[in-house]
Amino acid sequence: MTVLVLADHDGASISQPTRSAVAAGGKLGDVTLLVMGPESVAQAGAKIAGVTKVLHAPTEHMLAEPAAALIAGIAGDYTHLLAPASAVGKNVMPRVAALLDVQPISDISGVVDADTFVRPIYAGNALATVQSSDAKKVITVRAASFDPVAAEGGSASVEAAPSANDPGVSSYVGAEIVKSERPELTAARVVVSGGRAIGSADNFKILDKIADKLGAAVGASRAAVDAGYAPNDLQVGQTGKIVAPELYMAFGISGAIQHLAGMKDSKVIVAVNKDEEAPIFQVADYGLVGDIFKVIPEIEAELEK
Amino acid sequence: MKLLVPVKRVVDYNVKVRVKPDGSGVETANVKMSMNPFDEIAVEEAVRLKEKGAATEIVAVSIGPAQAQEQIRTALAMGADRGILVEVADTVEPIAVAKILKAIVEKEGPQMVILGKQAIDDDMNATGQMLAALLGWGQGTFASKVEITDGAVNVTREVDGGLETVKLTLPAIVTTDLRLNEPRYASLPNIMKARKKPIETIKPGDLGVDTTPRLKVIKVEEPAKRQAGVKVGSAAELVAKLRNEAKVI
Numbered sequence: 102m103t104v105l106v107l108a109d110h111d112g113a114s115i116s117q118p119t120r121s122a123v124a125a126g127g128k129l130g131d132v133t134l135l136v137m138g139p140e141s142v143a144q145a146g147a148k149i150a151g152v153t154k155v156l157h158a159p160t161e162h163m164l165a166e167p168a169a170a171l172i173a174g175i176a177g178d179y180t181h182l183l184a185p186a187s188a189v190g191k192n193v194m195p196r197v198a199a200l201l202d203v204q205p206i207s208d209i210s211g212v213v214d215a216d217t218f219v220r221p222i223y224a225g226n227a228l229a230t231v232q233s234s235d236a237k238k239v240i241t242v243r244a245a246s247f248d249p250v251a252a253e254g255g256s257a258s259v260e261a262a263p264s265a266n267d268p269g270v271s272s273y274v275g276a277e278i279v280k281s282e283r284p285e286l287t288a289a290r291v292v293v294s295g296g297r298a299i300g301s302a303d304n305f306k307i308l309d310k311i312a313d314k315l316g317a318a319v320g321a322s323r324a325a326v327d328a329g330y331a332p333n334d335l336q337v338g339q340t341g342k343i344v345a346p347e348l349y350m351a352f353g354i355s356g357a358i359q360h361l362a363g364m365k366d367s368k369v370i371v372a373v374n375k376d377e378e379a380p381i382f383q384v385a386d387y388g389l390v391g392d393i394f395k396v397i398p399e400i401e402a403e404l405e406k
Numbered sequence: 407m408k409l410l411v412p413v414k415r416v417v418d419y420n421v422k423v424r425v426k427p428d429g430s431g432v433e434t435a436n437v438k439m440s441m442n443p444f445d446e447i448a449v450e451e452a453v454r455l456k457e458k459g460a461a462t463e464i465v466a467v468s469i470g471p472a473q474a475q476e477q478i479r480t481a482l483a484m485g486a487d488r489g490i491l492v493e494v495a496d497t498v499e500p501i502a503v504a505k506i507l508k509a510i511v512e513k514e515g516p517q518m519v520i521l522g523k524q525a526i527d528d529d530m531n532a533t534g535q536m537l538a539a540l541l542g543w544g545q546g547t548f549a550s551k552v553e554i555t556d557g558a559v560n561v562t563r564e565v566d567g568g569l570e571t572v573k574l575t576l577p578a579i580v581t582t583d584l585r586l587n588e589p590r591y592a593s594l595p596n597i598m599k600a601r602k603k604p605i606e607t608i609k610p611g612d613l614g615v616d617t618t619p620r621l622k623v624i625k626v627e628e629p630a631k632r633q634a635g636v637k638v639g640s641a642a643e644l645v646a647k648l649r650n651e652a653k654v655i
Contacts, residue, residue, distance in 0.1 A: 111567065164572065165535065165545055188565040192547045195500070195532035199539035204501040204620035207530045217624065222528055223423045227432050230624040270544035270578070274560060274571040287566075291654070315655060323584070333550070333585060334568050339529075340584055342566075348654040358422070365632055369652045371644065377637075386635035386652065389644050399641030404655070406645075 102130025102215060105156075107172065107184035107193065110142050111278075117288035118185035118244030120149060120252060125242045126183050127151045127250065128212045133179070135172065135262060137163050143259050150254035158262040162273040163189055169196035171265035176201055176237060180215070186241035186343075187287075198239035205239040206231065210246035224339040225362040244287055245345030245366050279334055286335065289318035291348045292367070294337055296360075297324035298353025298374070298393055305330050307397050308352065314404045320344065320364075322354045338363035353393045356381030373397075407517035407576075408463045409452045412507060413445040413481050415474040416527045429625040441477040444522025446484075447582040450589040451552060452520050453485035460554045461518075463487050467510055469494060469503055475605060482600035483592030489605035494617060500528075502610070502617040504536035509613035511541060516577065518559065523548050523581040534581035544574035548583040 104126040109116045115136070126132040133154040136143040143157035158171060172193070176182060182197060184190030186208045198205035210228070211219030217232045218240065286292065293312045299305050305325070312319050321331035323338050337344055339362040349367035354360060356372070356379055364370070365384050372385035373396050382388040389396060417423055418440040423432045441449075455461040466481035468474040469492040478489035492506050511519060524531035538545035546552070546561025550569065553560040554576075562571045564583045592600070610617050638644045648655045 109566075116566075165538075165547070169539060188548065188563075191531050192535065192545070192563075195530075195535035196539040196545065198532070199501065199504060199536035202501070204499050205530070205532050205536075206621065207532060220529075221629070222626070223417070223432060224526065224529065225629060226423050227425050227626050228629050229626045231621040232624055233621055235620050268542060268544075270542070270575045272573045274573050276565070276568065276570040278567040278569075285566075327585070332568070333564050333583075334566060339526075340524075348648070348652075359419075369648070369654050370632075370635075371648070382637070383634045384632045387644055387647055388635065388637045389639075389641070390637065396641050400645060403642050403645035 102181065103179045104130045104132045104181045104183060105172070105175070105179040106132055106134050107190060108134050108136045108146055109185050109187045109189045110136070110138055112138060112142070115142060115145055115149065116185065116187065117249050117285065118187050120249035121244035121247040122183050122185040122242040123149060123151055124247040124250045125209065125212055126181065129181050129215055134257070137168055137171070147257040147259050148253050148255050150251040152255045152257045155257050155259045156262040157259055158264070163193070164271050164273060165192045165196050166271045167265060167267040168193045169200060170268060171262065172197045173200035174265045175263060179237070181238045181240060183240045183242055186243050190241045194239055194241050201237055201239065203235040203237055203239045204233065205241070206233060207241050208243045209240055210243045224359055225365070226358070243343060245343050279332060283312060284316065284318045286318045286320055286337070286342050287344055289346050291315045291317035292320045292337070292344055292346045293317045293350045293352070294320035294322065294354060295325055295331065295352050296322040296354030297328060299325055299330055302330050307394070310401050311350070311397065311404065314401070322357070322360045351381055352397060354381055355379045356384065407461055408465065408514060409455065409461045410465050410467060410511060410514060410516040410519045411445070411448050411452045411481060411486060412467045412469070412519070412521050413449065413477045414442040414522070414525045415439050415468060415470045415477045416442045416525055419443055419526055425626055425628045429627055431623065431626050439473070441480050442522050442525045444524060444582050446589040447584070447586050448520040448522050449481045449484050449486060450587045451582060454587065455554065456485065465490060465514055465516065467492065467507065469498055469506055471495065478605055479600050480592065482603045483597045484590060488603055491605055491607045493607055493609055497619065498617045499619050499621060500530050500532040500536055501620065502615060503533050504540055505615045506610055506613055507537050508540045509615060518576065518578055518580060520580045520582065523583055534579050538579040543578050545579045545581070546572055546574055547581045549580050550583050550585045552580055552586065
């Protein structure tokens with residue numbers, strides 16, 4: 102069994118969800134990592150534990166059309182084509198699958214055998230075990246379900262990927278990427294999230310101090326994002342990011358099904374909400390009924406001690 | 407220009423789905439069904455493009471059982487001009503959906519297909535990308551803004567670190583994310599008018615598409631339930647428990 106994993110990166114380093122995809126790929130066979138980006142990122146990929154080879158394509162922007170053409174072009178060498186279920190993986194892999202006449206298997210949370218995988222459906226309210234009859238499997242991997250392999254420890258060779266024809270139907274215009282000193286949401290050990298009860302974009306900063314003290318990423322519920330209190334890339338939930346940190350702290354989040362779908366695999370969940378009937382308390386290990394604007398400063402003070 | 411908007415009939419997003427006792431799937435009998443919420447956003451975007459004069463005709467397509475006519479009627483009431491129902495009895499996977507849509511695109515000749523980024527039942531997030539690949543078109547997935555310029559469309563996409571904008575030559579595929587727009591409610595007069603708009607019914611076989619599934623569902627089960635924990639009385643108790651009991655800080 103030979104596995105190709107598409108690396109997701111920010112131009113400087115390879116994302117942790119990519120290392121989770123390598124972990125899933127390692128259950129199936131030898132992993133080759135495809136890095137489309139700077140040479141330095143390909144070198145970093147060669148150090149990832151469990152990667153036996155790196156293929157490098159010096160692309161500036163990972164547009165779906167040329168990326169999928171490249172992957173489909175080299176697919177003959179692999180039985181399984183994987184990517185993390187990140188914005189990049191979700192954009193590119195179904196396109197690859199269609200080029201190969203394969204039904205993709207999206208967002209897997211488990212590997213049963215070479216043909217059989219577990220994936221959440223209905224916002225994680227059910228788990229389907231599916232067996233693919235396609236000769237080749239095209240898969241995206243739910244990072245929260247696989248412990249990432251180590252970023253260091255490997256010594257793979259780096260080879261140039263064959264070039265592919267850009268279909269020439271798309272071009273990159275620009276990006277507004279939020280710069281943050283905080284850990285990436287899907288990779289953070291601790292996530293501190295706010296909901297609609299936060300009340301305004303200004304108030305959202307109330308979470309900063311706790312996040313700074315705990316080295317946490319900041320997240321938000323869909324209600325908070327829709328209300329304009331937090332940017333969309335902070336959204337945790339079925340249609341946002343799926344997280345499974347060691348500690349998830351939900352402040353003023355009621356616990357809609359779609360939010361729970363994004364965080365219920367966290368190891369320890371804390372909920373603070375003034376409504377003691379809020380559904381979030383049904384999944385919380387530690388619940389505190391109270392006004393977040395009173396409780397948050399108290400928690401800060403306790404963390405100082 | 408003509409726009410094609412596929413709409414899927416799914417279990418309403420407010421319904422708490424239940425896994426069937428025999429593990430063959432989830433209960434869909436006697437459950438409220440609606441248009442996939444991301445598809446509503448797609449219909450809304452198409453209608454806004456038409457209202458702005460950027461589009462001339464909107465064709466809504468659904469691939470599903472006879473009852474999927476209801477979802478097409480909803481799209482017609484929101485402002486689509488006519489409907490096509492591709493009637494199927496069983497589940498159709500994204501690859502077959504994409505092939506059916508490709509055949510319809512070749513017949514109808516739209517300049518843009520606007521789809522929801524994912525259906526909230528199978529959560530595949532695949533059809534738009536697959537249709538784009540089959541047609542050789544550009545794809546603007548997870549769109550939060552769509553701007554048509556001369557012969558092209560600029561799509562601002564929700565990506566992991568923020569937003570990214572790509573320019574696609576028309577014809578192109580756009581898949582919608584949550585914040586592209588807020589779909590309207592159809593007014594009563596528009597619901598009445600929608601009843602008179604035409605819906606054509608065809609079968610996948612008419613389009614030469616084989617819908618045999620590639621994925622066999624071995625079983626469907628409920629995820630492990632999380633047990634509710636304890637309520638604590640104060641911030642001090644909470645922090646102490648996180649330090650000494652859970653040992654996570």
